[in-house]
Amino acid sequence: MTITIYQLDRSRSERAVWLMEELGAPYAIEFFERLPVTMQAEPAYKALHPLGSSPVLGIDGTNIAESGAVIEYLATTQGGGALALGPDSPDYAEYLYWFHFAESTLMPALVSEIMAGFSGIAADHPLRRHSRQRIGQLLAFTDARLASVPFIAGEGFTAADVMMTFPFTMTRQFVPVDVEGHPAIAAYVERMEARPAYQRCRAIVDRPAP
Numbered sequence: 001m002t003i004t005i006y007q008l009d010r011s012r013s014e015r016a017v018w019l020m021e022e023l024g025a026p027y028a029i030e031f032f033e034r035l036p037v038t039m040q041a042e043p044a045y046k047a048l049h050p051l052g053s054s055p056v057l058g059i060d061g062t063n064i065a066e067s068g069a070v071i072e073y074l075a076t077t078q079g080g081g082a083l084a085l086g087p088d089s090p091d092y093a094e095y096l097y098w099f100h101f102a103e104s105t106l107m108p109a110l111v112s113e114i115m116a117g118f119s120g121i122a123a124d125h126p127l128r129r130h131s132r133q134r135i136g137q138l139l140a141f142t143d144a145r146l147a148s149v150p151f152i153a154g155e156g157f158t159a160a161d162v163m164m165t166f167p168f169t170m171t172r173q174f175v176p177v178d179v180e181g182h183p184a185i186a187a188y189v190e191r192m193e194a195r196p197a198y199q200r201c202r203a204i205v206d207r208p209a210p
């Protein structure tokens with residue numbers, strides 16, 4: 001099986017790189033840029049999938065998108081499934097919950113704030129006040145979880161951590177995320193960033209602009 005990660009600069013596809021580095025599984029990688037001003041993916045990236053957003057994963061010539069699908073696919077088929085929990089694990093329900101919370105609830109809340117800012121909607125507009133309140137609620141909820149467990153699913157590092165770290169790292173280049181005001185999230189992010197595979201991932205994806 002040939003796995004190709006189509007890595008769009010400063011985007012969710014870095015999760016796939018991190019996961020593969022954690023697993024020590026082989027993969028090919030191709031790099032793509034964002035356009036200036038709009039920050040949209042360059043046309044060659046848009047051509048990889050009808051929806052044209054990152055991540056896109058190539059599997060023997062078939063391209064799939066959507067972070068949850070990409071990370072679940074890699075977690076279950078690569079590295080002997082070492083970072084995917086199954087129904088036999090006591091942490092399975094929490095694993096599923098936090099794995100999906102990342103892109104179904106937390107990222108949409110952060111992205112709506114990014115889009116409101118890009119669109120020039122005033123910071124004190126009621127929609128933006130509501131949006132910041134919602135983000136605060138989600139961060140407090142995540143912080144409470146991380147105050148009681150070392151990893152988001154429970155006792156061990158899993159693909160759910162790969163899903164849940166991105167909102168507190170790269171996303172902060174686009175929208176303020178109050179990591180410092182949430183001590184358990186801050187400590188978690190430090191632990192994740194200290195992982196050798198995460199550092200290898202950063203060295204791969206943080207390339208100087210051409």
Ligand SMILES: N[C@@H](CCC(=O)N[C@@H](CS)C(=O)NCC(=O)O)C(=O)O
Binds near residue numbers: 013
């Ligand atoms: N829920 C989708 C969101 C995908 C998404 O919005 N990706 C952003 C990058 S992180 C993107 O591709 N932006 C550039 C563009 O749309 O051209 C997923 O997780 O795959």
